[in-house]
Amino acid sequence: MELIDSFSDHYGNRIFRVFRSSAAARKNQLRQHRHTEFEISLILSGSGLYRTETGNYDIRAGDVFLYSTNEFHCISDITPDAGQDCMELLNLQFSPALLAADGITDADPPLGVFFNRSEAFRNRLTRENPHTAEIRELILSVQTECVAKEPCYRTAVRDLIGRILTTVTRFYGYTNRDARTRPSLRYDENLRVAVAYIEEHLCEPLTLDGIIAAAHMTKTHFLAVFKSFYGMTTWDYINIRRIDRAMSLLAASNRTVLDIAVSCGYNNTANFNRIFRKVTGITPKEYRSSKKSTSDSSPS
Incomplete structure (x- = not known):
């Protein structure tokens, strides 16, 4: 794992990190894992199979995956692709505290894609949806901000992740807008x-x-x-x-x-x-x- 950046709140709790990871070709290696944070993953290269709670997904470069807290997922198969013998990913992991702010009262808070899912939800964003390309660029922009570390870059990172989740909420039908399973985003x-x-x-x-x-x-x-x-x-x-x-x-x-x-x-x-x-x-x-x-x- 290559850690690019991470930051914490004023209590020292980590609320965000971005890192690149890679894995060599393998077959049927079930190493499931769960996180206490939300995760957005962009497949940079390689192909294979992702096993998740919502089903199995074939993987190829450009795919974007979303995982909630405590949600099982596992890349079980990785196959050589385009002359490469490994898979590379760019991962964003963040706590709900990253997006929390007093005064947010949206009926559909951006974390609804994790906590208030519709039956249409899939961990892999629909490849054919034109907004998936936009989300890829937003993820890469997070990496760019964290490498450059220009003034106010952490605010920019927070805003970029908010834009990613807002885009998913608006254009993928993954959120159940008829039910509220979480309160507004007020972090005590x-x-x-x-x-x-x-x-x-x-x-x-x-x-x-x-x-x-x-x-x-x-x-x-x-x-x-x-x-x-x-x-x-x-x-x-x-x-x-x-x-x-x-x-x-x-x-x-x-x-x-x-x-x-x-x-x-x-x-x-x-x-x-x-x-x-x-x-x-x-x-x-x-x-x-x-x-x-x-x-x-x-x-x-």
Whole structure:
């Protein structure tokens, strides 16, 4: 993975990153993963097969994929294409906090494409839709802004992502406009505190009561607001973040599975193995074996 840029809010919570990733040719390697952030991916080169919760998609250069938080996806097959033996992607990952602002009252907030989907939704944007080419250019413009880092570039990045989601909402029919499953995009400041507390104590014994106390919110309000903005429960968020850390340790070190489990906040391997399989679809040992059997860097 080649990190191009990332930035955080004033509590230190990462709210955006852009990176390029590549993976060598492979067949039927199921390395599913989930994120606590939204993801927009542009296929720069290569072809293959993407497996997602909404179905399987063939991949080719120029395709754009959208993924919500806690949404399973996996590039299982990569085939040589146009003389290249790998696939390259440009990925944008961002928290709902990136787009949150007081005073936004749109009936169809831009995150509706993630949380308020119609039956027509597909993870891969329709190739024939003329607006897909426009969205490709907007994604590349995000990369350009993050490389150049001109004054106010972070505001420009936020606006570009807003334009991408607005274009999808208006011209793809992917949003259910007859139902509201999420409130207007008001990000509770106390929620930022809660997320910062989780990240600071991620690998320690966390309790829901401790998180709520740090956020100075009632339990009912906290649980409702957290799930509303992240599309998952607090414990799902914690487990995905912990397993993400564990995956890095499994791939980059020879530490035992038990040692890694404990260092990521789990007190036994049975619980760690169960949650690891729930998040990734495979066991920690299978993941480590798959990473050692190939030198490619899987898309995240």
